[in-house]
Every structure is written in structure tokens, then in C-alpha cells.
Amino acid sequence: MNAPPPGSAGIVEILAGARARLHRAGPRATAEALGRGAILIDIRPAAQRAEFGEIPGAVIIERNVLEWRLDPRSDARLPFADRYDLEVIVTCQEGYTSSLAAAALQDLGLHRATDLAGGFAAWRDAGLPVTRSQ
Numbered sequence: 001m002n003a004p005p006p007g008s009a010g011i012v013e014i015l016a017g018a019r020a021r022l023h024r025a026g027p028r029a030t031a032e033a034l035g036r037g038a039i040l041i042d043i044r045p046a047a048q049r050a051e052f053g054e055i056p057g058a059v060i061i062e063r064n065v066l067e068w069r070l071d072p073r074s075d076a077r078l079p080f081a082d083r084y085d086l087e088v089i090v091t092c093q094e095g096y097t098s099s100l101a102a103a104a105l106q107d108l109g110l111h112r113a114t115d116l117a118g119g120f121a122a123w124r125d126a127g128l129p130v131t132r133s134q
Contacts, residue, residue: 014100015096015099015100017103018099018100018102018103019099019103021103021106022099022102022103022106022113022114022115023114024095024099024114024115024116024117025089025114025115025116025117026116026117026118026122026126027116027117027118027122027123027125027126027128028126028128030089030091030116030123031128033087033089034057034089036087037087038087038088038089039059039080039086039087039088039089040055040057040058040059040089040090040091040116041058041059041060041061041066041070041088041089041090041091042054042055042058042059042060042061042091042092042120043061043062043063043066043090043091043092043097043098043101044062044091044092044093044120045062045063046062048093048120052093052120052121052124052130053120053124053130053131053132054120054130054131055091055120055123055128055129055130055131056129056130056131058091059078061078063092063097063101066090066101066104066105067104067105067108069081070086070088070105070108070110071108071109071110072084072109084109084110084111085111085112086110086112086113087112088102088105088110088112088113088114089102089113089114089115089116090102090105090113090114090115090116091115091116091119091120091123092115092119092120093119093120093121094118094119094120094121094122095115095116095117095118095119095121095122096119098115098116098119099115101115102114102115
């Protein structure tokens with residue numbers, strides 16, 4: 001392996017930097033946030049949702065289009081994504097990709113974006129409701 005380019009960071013450093021910017025929410029705090037109107041975004045691919053289940057009420061936006069669907073300036077945004085103070089909590093399977101995604105949303109100006117620490121697995125393990133695919 002050759003040396004990385006000067007100034008570059010590995011994924012461990014990038015993830016740590018993303019998480020340093022977030023006020024990550026645990027499963028119970030996420031459930032409370034949903035009760036007050038926060039939006040839970042599930043960025044997992046269809047195969048993971050089919051295998052493990054889903055969190056009831058989560059909005060499905062796969063990772064490859066997340067920024068376009070939630071940027072209030074985007075012509076491709078979803079109707080609810082019309083303001084920068086929207087409380088958005090992103091989840092993936094275990095809470096790694098969702099940290100990077102939430103940081104990307106903050107970069108767009110969605111300053112209340114964060115992620116579900118531990119992801120779907122933590123939610124399920126906390127005994128919170130999940131649905132199974134038919």
C-alpha cells in the first residue's frame with residue numbers, strides 16, 4: 001500500500017469528525033423526538049429493510065438521494081423538507097452510515113440533523129416497535 005495523499009483522512013477519522021458535530025440520539029430519545037414531530041429517515045437499502053424490518057413511521061430515503069430529498073433549495077426535495085430547522089434523525093442498520101449522512105445534512109444547513117446511535121439494531125434491541133416485511 002502506498003502512502004495516502006497529504007491532508008486526506010481515513011474513514012475512522014471522517015466518522016469521528018462527523019460524530020463530533022452531532023448530538024446523537026439513543027433509541028428512547030429518538031422515540032421522544034418522534035412524539036414531538038421529528039422526522040425519522042431510514043437510509044437502509046431495501047434488502048436490509050426486508051431482512052430486519054422497519055421502524056413504523058420512518059420515511060424511507062435511500063442514501064444515494066438523501067441530500068436531494070431534504071435540501072430545502074432542491075427542486076427534488078420532499079414536501080416536508082421546506083425549512084432548515086427541521087428536526088431530522090437519520091438511521092441505518094448500526095449507526096455508522098447514518099452519522100456520515102447526518103453530517104452531510106448539517107453541511108446543507110439542516111442544523112438539527114442527527115442520527116440514531118446504534119441504528120435500527122439499537123432501536124430493535126431497546127424493545128421499541130418494528131414491523132416485518134410481508
